[in-house]
Amino acid sequence: MTLQIYDTATRELRDFEPLREGKVGMYICGLTTQGAPHIGHVRFAVAFDILRRWLTAGHGYDVTLVRNVTDIDDKILRKSAEHDVDWFAWSYQHERATNDALDLLGVLRPTYEPRATGHVTDMVEIMQRLIDKGHAYAADDGSGDVYFDVRSWPDYGSLTRQNIDDMEDDGDAAARGKHDPHDFALWKGHKEGEPESASWPTPFGRGRPGWHLECSAMAHRWLGESFDIHGGGIDLRFPHHENEQAQSRAAGFGFAGYWMHNGWVTLGGEKMSKSLGNTLSIPEITKTVRPLVLRYYLSAVHYQSTIEYHEGSLVEAQAAVERIEGFLDRALDETPTEYAEELPKEFAAAMDDDLNVSGALAVVFDTIREGNTALDEGERDDARRLALQVVAMTDLLGVNPLDPQWSAGGDDRAEHALDQLVGALVEQRKRARAARDFATADTIRDDLAEAGVVVEDTPNGARWTLSSASTNNEKA
Numbered sequence: 001m002t003l004q005i006y007d008t009a010t011r012e013l014r015d016f017e018p019l020r021e022g023k024v025g026m027y028i029c030g031l032t033t034q035g036a037p038h039i040g041h042v043r044f045a046v047a048f049d050i051l052r053r054w055l056t057a058g059h060g061y062d063v064t065l066v067r068n069v070t071d072i073d074d075k076i077l078r079k080s081a082e083h084d085v086d087w088f089a090w091s092y093q094h095e096r097a098t099n100d101a102l103d104l105l106g107v108l109r110p111t112y113e114p115r116a117t118g119h120v121t122d123m124v125e126i127m128q129r130l131i132d133k134g135h136a137y138a139a140d141d142g143s144g145d146v147y148f149d150v151r152s153w154p155d156y157g158s159l160t161r162q163n164i165d166d167m168e169d170d171g172d173a174a175a176r177g178k179h180d181p182h183d184f185a186l187w188k189g190h191k192e193g194e195p196e197s198a199s200w201p202t203p204f205g206r207g208r209p210g211w212h213l214e215c216s217a218m219a220h221r222w223l224g225e226s227f228d229i230h231g232g233g234i235d236l237r238f239p240h241h242e243n244e245q246a247q248s249r250a251a252g253f254g255f256a257g258y259w260m261h262n263g264w265v266t267l268g269g270e271k272m273s274k275s276l277g278n279t280l281s282i283p284e285i286t287k288t289v290r291p292l293v294l295r296y297y298l299s300a301v302h303y304q305s306t307i308e309y310h311e312g313s314l315v316e317a318q319a320a321v322e323r324i325e326g327f328l329d330r331a332l333d334e335t336p337t338e339y340a341e342e343l344p345k346e347f348a349a350a351m352d353d354d355l356n357v358s359g360a361l362a363v364v365f366d367t368i369r370e371g372n373t374a375l376d377e378g379e380r381d382d383a384r385r386l387a388l389q390v391v392a393m394t395d396l397l398g399v400n401p402l403d404p405q406w407s408a409g410g411d412d413r414a415e416h417a418l419d420q421l422v423g424a425l426v427e428q429r430k431r432a433r434a435a436r437d438f439a440t441a442d443t444i445r446d447d448l449a450e451a452g453v454v455v456e457d458t459p460n461g462a463r464w465t466l467s468s469a470s471t472n473n474e475k476a
Helices: 039-058 074-082 087-104 120-132 211-223 234-250 291-299 313-331 345-352 357-376 380-397 404-410 413-434 438-450
Strands: 004-007 012-015 023-032 062-070 136-138 146-148 184-189 207-209 226-233 255-262 265-267 307-309 453-458 461-466 472-474
Touching: 004 255, 023 039, 023 087, 023 211, 023 234, 039 062, 039 087, 039 226, 039 255, 039 265, 039 291, 039 345, 039 380, 062 211, 074 087, 120 136, 120 146, 120 184, 120 211, 120 234, 146 234, 184 211, 184 234, 207 211, 211 226, 211 234, 211 255, 226 234, 234 255, 291 313, 313 357, 313 380, 345 357, 357 380, 413 438, 413 453, 413 461, 438 453
Parallel strands: 023 062, 023 226, 226 255, 265 307
Antiparallel strands: 004 012, 136 146, 146 184, 184 207, 453 461, 461 472
């Protein structure tokens, strides 16, 4: 079967044909580190994680995935200044928080995750190429800015099917040393009041990268002049991806062969974003919802579709996950060490149809239904065979309940049950002590100790720990 993907540049389904047989180079516009991660922010990572898994396990490709970190921009400088924190510390804090959130959701780490600030030399080289070719210029007002000349590149606007004169410009050209209001910054000269550490010396003057140039430089450095797939959120198509493509191809690079864009997560009909303040952070949501359920929720619709988040959104995802778990619990006596050798053809066909995840999940639940029927009829061998197919299919989607990922970090159901049971006994002991029934209190404590639970009385109440674990839970 041939994988077909929707190329947003040509606006059509295209058979996927990599540049090099058996290998795929993929670049994803990744982390923007000006704030804490929320479900809208990580939707892109889940969507392209599914693509990567299908390319790798479904088709056997060797995938090189580059997911960048934009670790310096106007927002990072502004927000770090508002909080009186060094911009690089602010950026790194949120880079780590976002990676923690992606780990929590089972998103596989990229092959490489470059930072913009580590590629200034690459950016200078590209700028010089563009200037030499007549597609860029240094502002003549002494600002140190360098701009891309959009009218020098006839193909500008082709990615988003726009005419330059119909595009919205961003201000007075003369005031910023531009030749045309539509020209965009490749390099931003250092401005008074900005930290000196947020600038680098170049032949054009001290300054910092323009957002668009960052990605062109990092993609070129780690994937070469041409690569297979460029992905990102649909909101990045213009101006970011339009500008990336223009400057890269004007520099003489083939750049991306396919463009893929995922839809938004909305809240009350509006795009979920930090600027709107309508964010839902991953750490907060996963205090009450298992990460597996949240991962399923973000995975269960087509990557191009908009997800509307509302109260109760995760109830259906919870029920679906529990249905998968219930069947696997019934059909498998122990965690399998092998998966099904072959996936159902209908599942593969759905995934090859531009990652039709909803169609693929329909096959998963059809298989579960068939497996439950086999169990009811006493056909345990057939049920096990079908269960292994379910494990394989859900693994390719990143929602396999048996993956150790979902039992790491204290988020599995067994640890939740342990917390509830031990907590209830600690509360009984507390009441016994209050009633001066020390015999009962001591008996509870001894029973817990025999089970490997150590109870320690502190000024803030009783604290219990598992004697063989480093993680503890505190209960007053």
